[in-house]
Amino acid sequence: MPTQLYLYHLIAFLASMTVVLWCTPVVKSIGLKSGHVDRPNERKIHQRPMVRLGGISIFGGTLTALLIVWWTGGFGLLPFDKEWEVWGVTLGGIAFFIIGLLDDLFNLSAFGRLIMQSSVAGIAWGVGVRIDFLSIPFDGLVEIDPWLSLPITIIWLVGMANAINWIDGLDGLAAGVSGIAAVVMLIVALFMEQSAAALIAAALAGG
Template identity: 75%
Template sequence: MPYQPFDLVSLYHLVAFIVSAVVVLCTTPWVKKIALKSGRVDLPGGRKVHSQPMVRLGGVSIFLGALSALLIVWWTGGFGILPPDKEYEIWGVTIGGLAFFLIGLADDLFGLSPFMRLFLQGIVAGAAWNVGVQIEFISIPFAGLVTLPDWISFPITIVWLVGMTNAINWIDGLDGLAAGVSGIAAVVMLTVSLFMHQPAAALIAAALAGGTLGFLRYNFNPAQIFMGDGGSYYIGFTLAGVGVIGLVKTTAVTAVVLPYIILAVPILDMSAVIVDRLRNGKSPFTADKRHLHHRLLAAGLSHRLTVLFIYSLTLWVGSIALAFAGIPSGIAYALGATALLSYTSWKVMKHAR
């Protein structure tokens, strides 16, 4: 079908956002109730900052919300607004997200070794690449866009999908942190995807944004429920997938780098932790308190101020991405986010030891 007007496209994306948020708001209490009855709780201790047993299956609600939103948009004919090849990509990211969700859920329920988790993630990411979720271009300074052969595209895509999945999982250490950071990133991806006429990626981003932001109703400090590995794996893969099918596939230098700007906070946090662990002779998979949120807490910041500061960082890099993409008023958004980050940075310096 021919591409439809922007207002109709926007309507379906609004429906996806609202449906996902409503489903999450309605199902999360039921998930919590069922998990408590079955004894599926996360006990305090070690690196964990919570002081009482907590349900860590909130990712079930997030996944159900996003999936319900996409199915309703599909059922009402919303996929008809997409270019012919884009519906296939939506299902590729959605089914890949389901597989990553199940890997995380299995880890939540039974516990999987780091090697087994990485192995299963690699298999699913390879399958996603095979159905078209591929990084096909790379931007090289002074050379511009370079088309990648399959033997390079495949490992780069695997590293991106698996790496981003674990980056979101690693920042899921404080109430509301991963959900808020992911929600902000999803809203920015939604905005950029619509601006760049990538409605398929925008639909997934809208559903994910609604689910993650709706989940904050129960997950912000003091949290009533955690998303668990199932939730963080699903969110991480979906954000990475949206970046691939919506932005990286756009043949423009600015578009290729946008996902890395939008997701800079979890990417840099994970990279810094891995380098620090290797430098100290430890495995990069050894759990410790080297993450940004751990360091801010150790500096004397409150739980909420730590989370809000990282939110402001995420919003700031997101606003830079909006300006970089050429979105109208993007520079104004960046200046506003810079002012907000300056204020939260002042609060951090004021309260830090």
């Protein structure tokens, strides 16, 4: 991995963190004034309404960080296929964010949300964001057939998106779990010299 890429990982992390710290109070104020809040119920631990639009800050920070890295030439240090994968993940993230935002604003039905998420995951698979190998205990990495890769990728992407949504019963819980996961992915990606994955993880970790 080119040494200069490590600098871009740091830039992505710091840029994302700066945007999130600046945006969060603004988004909170807008959410409270507009009434887009998560009210207490039997599944929620919080005792007062909490703003439902916190994902805007995290998404804004992550996207801004990646755009800054791209604008300053960081993507040019990646192999062409890896640069394309970063754009694929970014566009897929935008689509998933829009679905989540629509759900926060209009309370989409579970079936409608599932159909939209599955469609986005299928498109992401088509542009190269796919699971081609499975780690089998005592057997190492096993390559899977393309026809099996598609459903596994869709199930994983949709499952992860909804898993984060389901654990969001405590203010900051989903963001905290996602942040820890992003840091772990960043460390693993750096050790494995997966520069593109590390770049995305750094931007997410900063949020």
